[in-house]
Amino acid sequence: MSYYNKDVYNELDWLNKISYFDDWYKIVEPILLNDEFQRRRLFIHHENSVWEHSIAVSFKSFLLARFYHLNERRAAIAGLLHDFYPYAWQSSPELEKIDKGYLTRYYSKSKKISDLHGFVHAKEAALNAKKFFPDLVDDAILSCIRTHMFPLNICPPRYLEGWIITFMDKKLSLNILKDVKKLPKYVGIHLHN
Ligand SMILES: [Fe+2]
Numbered sequence: 001m002s003y004y005n006k007d008v009y010n011e012l013d014w015l016n017k018i019s020y021f022d023d024w025y026k027i028v029e030p031i032l033l034n035d036e037f038q039r040r041r042l043f044i045h046h047e048n049s050v051w052e053h054s055i056a057v058s059f060k061s062f063l064l065a066r067f068y069h070l071n072e073r074r075a076a077i078a079g080l081l082h083d084f085y086p087y088a089w090q091s092s093p094e095l096e097k098i099d100k101g102y103l104t105r106y107y108s109k110s111k112k113i114s115d116l117h118g119f120v121h122a123k124e125a126a127l128n129a130k131k132f133f134p135d136l137v138d139d140a141i142l143s144c145i146r147t148h149m150f151p152l153n154i155c156p157p158r159y160l161e162g163w164i165i166t167f168m169d170k171k172l173s174l175n176i177l178k179d180v181k182k183l184p185k186y187v188g189i190h191l192h193n
Pocket residue numbers: 082083121122148149169
């Protein structure tokens with residue numbers, strides 16, 4: 001099994017019939033075709049993958065930015081990279097098979113509260129975005145990534161596009177937020193391991 005696909009455009013058939021898809025795709029194509037980004041297909045994000053979740057947040061944030069005449073590029077790129085932290089914090093069979101090195105054994109009992117995934121991954125994602133895509137990100141995009149976990153992270157977004165991403169990320173994670181039993185997982189605590 002390989003995770004990499006150079007025909008991402010056609011693969012996104014759950015999105016590519018929607019108006020403005022092509023405008024969004026043109027902005028984010030270099031990221032979508034990047035090997036390190038595609039590796040996020042193997043990273044679990046609640047009920048799907050970090051890859052799928054990031055694409056949904058990015059595209060929907062782009063649409064909202066367009067609607068409100070904000071910076072579409074900022075919303076699209078920051079949305080796509082908002083969870084681009086450098087490790088997988090949950091195991092999956094595919095990851096075990098292909099890229100085990102990316103799996104950080106993540107046991108909450110061995111960590112301080114302030115080190116839990118929910119508190120640190122926004123900052124880690126911003127650093128990783130700068131490392132892999134230095135020509136595509138700027139300070140405003142990095143700020144939107146860094147603040148997307150507000151109010152769990154106390155620093156609020158400085159840009160309207162950052163507020164959109166923060167809102168869209170929560171909206172798409174609503175299934176978890178609705179279920180009180182799943183809240184520890186949202187913060188980064190694994191109750192069963
Ligand atoms: Fe996040």
